[in-house]
Amino acid sequence: MRNRLQYLSRYLPWFLLLLGLDAMSALLLWLSDAKAFAVLLPMILFATVLLFIAVAFVLARAEQRKENAFRVFLNHPDALNEEKLLRTVSASERESLRLLGNILREKELLRSRAEAAAEDYEEYVEAWAHETKTPLSLLTMVLDNQGDEIPAPAAFKLEYVRSQLQEHINQILYYARLKSARKDYLFEHLDLNVCIEEVLEEYGLLLKEKDFQVSIRMPSIKVFTDRRGIRFLIGQIVSNAVKYSSDSPKLTITLEQEETAEILRIRDNGIGVKECDLPYIFEKGFTGDPTDTGKKATGMGLYLSKKMAEDLNLELEVWSERGKGFEMTIIFPRV
Template structure:
């Protein structure tokens, strides 16, 4: 801060104190003249002016130090705080907390944007592969080519739906309505939504959910999670197998388990199933796997405040368990 600006700022800040000091000096001089007959006013004026200049000088130094620290606070991620100075601790301590909060938020946003860009890049790559296969199959025109076209068209549809869901998840708070939901009706609706998949794959659903149980969730988003888990259970089940949906209560809340009797997952792949685009060994054996479904299930469950756990054994099937709050 320049000297002239510092002086002007100081006079502006201390104008009330200066006026009060000047008034006090005048009263003292008048009192000395009236009660003691003192006619010499130069001495008390000189002493008063000297004390005022000393006070203003000390205030100017403090103001200059304070404005310098404020200027540093604009760019510094963290400021040293004098704990012995109450004003310093309150002002700059609060500014440090604000800095830390904004830095944390910026880091989270940066990570979110980076992750989203990675997801969309992979989606675009997957869709380009499908488009290329469709082009090649269309040139052939055989019955096998038509099957390939239908399969790749299904992948494109699935990828587009996942993209739209991800975009909606970015603005989750505006599209979220927590309410008390009947769990049996929620499960039945999700199973009916996958009825065609059950029929096509020759897999049978079995629902063992208490019809009286209610949980707090968002019906639409929770239904989307259940449909995704059911889709996976159907996809990796053997023909004639059963997909079971069971509920139970414990001290943690309401547990809902979707289990199948399918091929299961290798032990080394289980810890990574909720990572984006991770497909593991099953993904190499089943080309339709995208590795995004369970990632979105975990993401949605976290947003809804539910927990989700996956247990699996190769050749014995997979169980996905959600924990809901009943209060």
């Protein structure tokens, strides 16, 4: 009803014009015959209003059909919907609509090709990453079973390279996973302590090489999340702690329980982040000032962590002070 009134309001100037013509006709009628004027004026006004309403109603219905056909055409600009729309417009508009239809179909074709190319790329990246895991698994098996036969310095370097490659492959896999339209998360109640232990074991060699003091102060608690996603998220935080550690590195993991959430805090005493850089650390490719650490960074770790947290419906908070450390807080809302 409201839409019809809006359509009718478009024709209000024409209604006023008709009333103006009626006023002129009434004036002439009054000048010619005053008695006839009193009788005919109400009939003229009634006929004018009735005619206006009838014509405006017909035009409003035509406009509404045209608008509906146009909306359908914009959502699905195929030839069938184009023909339906052409039946509702004037001859002067048809050529423009045909041109618009051709442009929209070309854009739709390009979009479909781009989606197919992106899907092929995602499948290739995932296949490449999984294929690369095979030699990494073989290297891991050799180091586990024949580590005693390899000189200690060489074994350590091989294990370090294996860990770095594993981390980069995980980043590639999760980057493809986050960008994919298909999400394969499996949400379940997980023991958070077990997840943390698995991550610390994965980064055990790097933590040992840096002589980290790891302190875990948290109760046994279960959270509702995806196992692979939360392990990746915690792993990126631990990896950054290793990369930007101090001379006597410490890693402290604590948990606070509140009424609406569990709050996991992971803190190190590394070099920290400049205050001016804090607002940008989750941006893709942001690495800060490379001269501060002398390290080559991709700027992808915290970016992927933020995206993963958003997918898992978790909140991230950051505290850091230059030269005093870095703390990442993961907030798990209670289900």
